[in-house]
Amino acid sequence: MAGVMVEVKNLSKAFGSHVVLDDISFNINENENFVVFGRSGTGKSVLLKCIVGLLVPDKGDIIVHGKSVINLSLEEMNEVRKKMGFLFQGSALYDSMTVRENLEFPLIRNFNFSASEREAKVKDVLEKVGLLQAIDKKPSELSGGMKKRVALARTIITQPELILYDEPTTGLDPITTKEISQLIVELQKDLNVTSIVVTHDLICAKIVADRAIVLRDGKICYEGDITGLETADDLFLKNFFSGELVEADSGEK
Amino acid sequence: MNNLTKDQGNPVAFSKSLTNFFETIAGLSLFSMRFFKDVFLPPYEIGEIKKHMDELGIKTMPIVTVTGFIIGLVLAMQSQPIMKKFGAESFLPGMVALSVVRELGPVLTALIFAGRVSSGIGAELGSMRVTEQIDAMEVSAVNPYKYLVVTRILACTFIMPILTLYVDFLAILGGFIAIALSEGSSFQLYINAVFRSLEFTDLIPGIAKTLVFGFIVGSVGAYKGYNTDGGTVGVGRASTSAVVMSSLLILLTDMVLVRITVWLWPA
Numbered sequence: 458m459a460g461v462m463v464e465v466k467n468l469s470k471a472f473g474s475h476v477v478l479d480d481i482s483f484n485i486n487e488n489e490n491f492v493v494f495g496r497s498g499t500g501k502s503v504l505l506k507c508i509v510g511l512l513v514p515d516k517g518d519i520i521v522h523g524k525s526v527i528n529l530s531l532e533e534m535n536e537v538r539k540k541m542g543f544l545f546q547g548s549a550l551y552d553s554m555t556v557r558e559n560l561e562f563p564l565i566r567n568f569n570f571s572a573s574e575r576e577a578k579v580k581d582v583l584e585k586v587g588l589l590q591a592i593d594k595k596p597s598e599l600s601g602g603m604k605k606r607v608a609l610a611r612t613i614i615t616q617p618e619l620i621l622y623d624e625p626t627t628g629l630d631p632i633t634t635k636e637i638s639q640l641i642v643e644l645q646k647d648l649n650v651t652s653i654v655v656t657h658d659l660i661c662a663k664i665v666a667d668r669a670i671v672l673r674d675g676k677i678c679y680e681g682d683i684t685g686l687e688t689a690d691d692l693f694l695k696n697f698f699s700g701e702l703v704e705a706d707s708g709e710k
Numbered sequence: 711m712n713n714l715t716k717d718q719g720n721p722v723a724f725s726k727s728l729t730n731f732f733e734t735i736a737g738l739s740l741f742s743m744r745f746f747k748d749v750f751l752p753p754y755e756i757g758e759i760k761k762h763m764d765e766l767g768i769k770t771m772p773i774v775t776v777t778g779f780i781i782g783l784v785l786a787m788q789s790q791p792i793m794k795k796f797g798a799e800s801f802l803p804g805m806v807a808l809s810v811v812r813e814l815g816p817v818l819t820a821l822i823f824a825g826r827v828s829s830g831i832g833a834e835l836g837s838m839r840v841t842e843q844i845d846a847m848e849v850s851a852v853n854p855y856k857y858l859v860v861t862r863i864l865a866c867t868f869i870m871p872i873l874t875l876y877v878d879f880l881a882i883l884g885g886f887i888a889i890a891l892s893e894g895s896s897f898q899l900y901i902n903a904v905f906r907s908l909e910f911t912d913l914i915p916g917i918a919k920t921l922v923f924g925f926i927v928g929s930v931g932a933y934k935g936y937n938t939d940g941g942t943v944g945v946g947r948a949s950t951s952a953v954v955m956s957s958l959l960i961l962l963t964d965m966v967l968v969r970i971t972v973w974l975w976p977a
Contacts, residue, residue, distance in 0.1 A: 509849050535851035549846035551838075563850040566753065566857075615850075 462487045462619055462651040463508065468517035470503055477503050479675035480517070485653060490645055492662045492683070493655045495672035496697070501655040502546070504672075505621045508653070509543055510534045521619065539567055542612035542650075546624040548604040550596040550611070556583070557592050560611050567615065582610040585647070586640060602633040606640070613644055620644075622654040626661045638664035659698060671697070734955075737937065742929045745863055748856045755861050762865035770826050770873060777822055778877035781814055782806060782884025790892060799893075803900050804907025806885035811908060812971075815878040816916045817964055820923035823870060824956040828931035831862055832952030835935025836945035844936070859936060863928035870924030871917045878916070915971030922967060923960050930956035 463485040470478040477500035485491045493501050506512040508519055510526055519526050526537055550559050560579045564570055570578065583589045586606040596604055605625060612620055625641065626634040638661040645652050654665050662669060663683060671679040671686065673693060679686060687698055786806050793799050835858060838844050847854040886900045934952040938944045 506845075511845055511848060531853075538849055538851040541849065543846070543849040545842045545846055547841055549842040551843055551846070552841075562847075563852065566852045567850070 460487050461485070462489070462522060463653070464518075464520040465504075465508075466518040466520070468504070468507065468514050468519065470500065470507060470512065470514045476675050478507075478514070478672075481672070481675070481677050482517075483670055483677060483680060485651060487651055488645070488649055490642065490652045490654065490665050490667045492666040492669040493653065493672060494657060494662060494669055494679075494686075494697070496657065499672040500675055501657075501672060502623050505543070505623050505653065505655055509538065509541060509621060539615065540618045542615065542617035542620040544605075544608050544612050544620065544622045544625055546627055548596070548601075548608040550604055550608055552596045555593050555595055556588070556599075556607050559596070559607065560614050563611070563615050578614055582614045583607075585613070585644070586610045602629055602637065605629065605633075605637055609637070609640065609644070613648060613650075616648065617650060619651045619653070622652060622656075624656055624658075625654060626656065626658045631660060634658060634660050635664065637661070641665050738930065738933050738955075741859075741933045741936070742925075744855060745860055745929065748853065748860050749864070751853075751856060753856075755857060758857065758861040759864050759868070762862055763869050766823075766827050766865055766869050767873065769830065770823055770869075771876075773826060774819055774822055774873055774877050775880060777818060778815070778880030779884040779887075781818060781877075782810060782881030782886075783888045784884075785809060785814070785881070786885040786888035787892075790889070800903065801907070802889060803885065803903035807882055807904040807908050808912060810881040810885075811878050811912050811916050813916070813968070815881060816874050816919045816923065817960065819874045819877045820870065820920065820927065820960045821957055823866070823873065823923070824927045824930075824960060825953050827866060828927045828934075828952040828956040829949040831866075831928065831931030832935040832938075833945055833949040835859075835932055836938035836948040837942075839936065839938045840941050840945060855936075859929075859932040862932055863925060866928030866931075867921055867924040870920040870927070874916065874920045911975045915967075915975050919964065919967045919971065922963060926959045926963060927956050930959060 461484045465484070466482050467480050468478050468482070469476070469480050481504075493504060495501050503512060507514045508521070508526070510529070514527065517527075521537060522540070524537065526534065529537065550556075551562065554562065557579055560582065561575050564575050564578060579592070580589060583592055586609055588603060588606050588610070591599060591603060591607065596607070599607065609625075622641065626637050629637065641652060641654065642665055644650065652665070654661070656662055656665075666683040668681065669679070669683050669686060670677050671694060678691065679689060679694060686694060689695070689698075786802060789805060790799070790802060793802050793805070835844070838858070844854045844858070847857060882904060886895075886897060889895050889900060890897070931952045934948040934955070938948040940947070
């Protein structure tokens, strides 16, 4: 049986009086594709940022590979981060650098690879995402889907054990959405990584998810497999997954 | 400043403005102090520092060329009739050179540099902040402060004395053109008069000040950009306030530095 990669225990986070995450707990197993669903503003991205240390939770604990990541020093957190990858919603490619420089950036600063080893790694990950021809282009010359692929390549180039995807298919057309989602699954199989995918995109979730949680008002309102989500009786989940407003929370049509 | 005046009628808004002001000062101080800790940590990013120095130098060169030349020219043109009145025309080259080297050159170069560079750094880092590029560096286990901020502050600090020497030279040249046009003085005579009145110790305070001004321009621009929020509007705000704040700080610091340099290197 696979071990636990991430444990989230009684996590809470508020911004002023607005409670975003309210005492949530769940586990993510090794080599699992775990999807976090929820409407916009329900704290999905906040959850990811807490895991990677960009935000500090108000309460609770996050344990990655058996080690708590709360209250670590910057040096200790960076050691944990070297084993993680993060795909940002807007790709977050460094726009002053070419694709090659973007990919080499973490390699130069965190590892001792020679120039030829770096070159081989860059070409290898670009081949994996099907964008070898874009190696010397600037991010401004790439389409939204291509940027996502390059960002994905930058995420996997350091061979992380855990990849966090923040809305990986937002703003993409349905075909590109499927391509990116399939790429996430292929990479998970190839690299044996654990993935946490935050999304509200049903196409992406259906392709990617081994297991999912749904966040609502800062709490987990569903935890289980994706097929269970589609057949759930809960009105909120029905509305969410049908994409139609069957009946609002207040009972109005 | 405008906010302070505008909000004087409303005590709550006034106290909020005052709190913001002190928060900014405290934030900038802490931000700048971090520089002295991170600057000694590897990696030293020499390539980045050189790249920024090239960019900043090239960016500022045209405007400081024009300004430097005109300052010297105008200073000589304005002073000439007065000096003539007192029969002190022979001191004109020395007066131009001393004014430029000790005060006008460093301060004007710093103000132009602030307008051109501080806003640029604010906008660049601000847009990196709002597009999550700084967060991306952080999650890649790279210290973004070290890579983005320290390199820019160092580049500003190193390039300022070079630009100032260049402006000093052009202003002295401008002064010669003004005198030559009206009096027909020879270049040799002018340069001899300049070097007779200038001493090496006149150059030191001017150059020493520019190191401080360069540091101010770099750290204020980086502070405003690094802490940008509020999307593209925030980027514009960071860029504008970086210029205002760095210009103000340059002038305030100059007041203090003039006292110190006069005490250390009396004219």
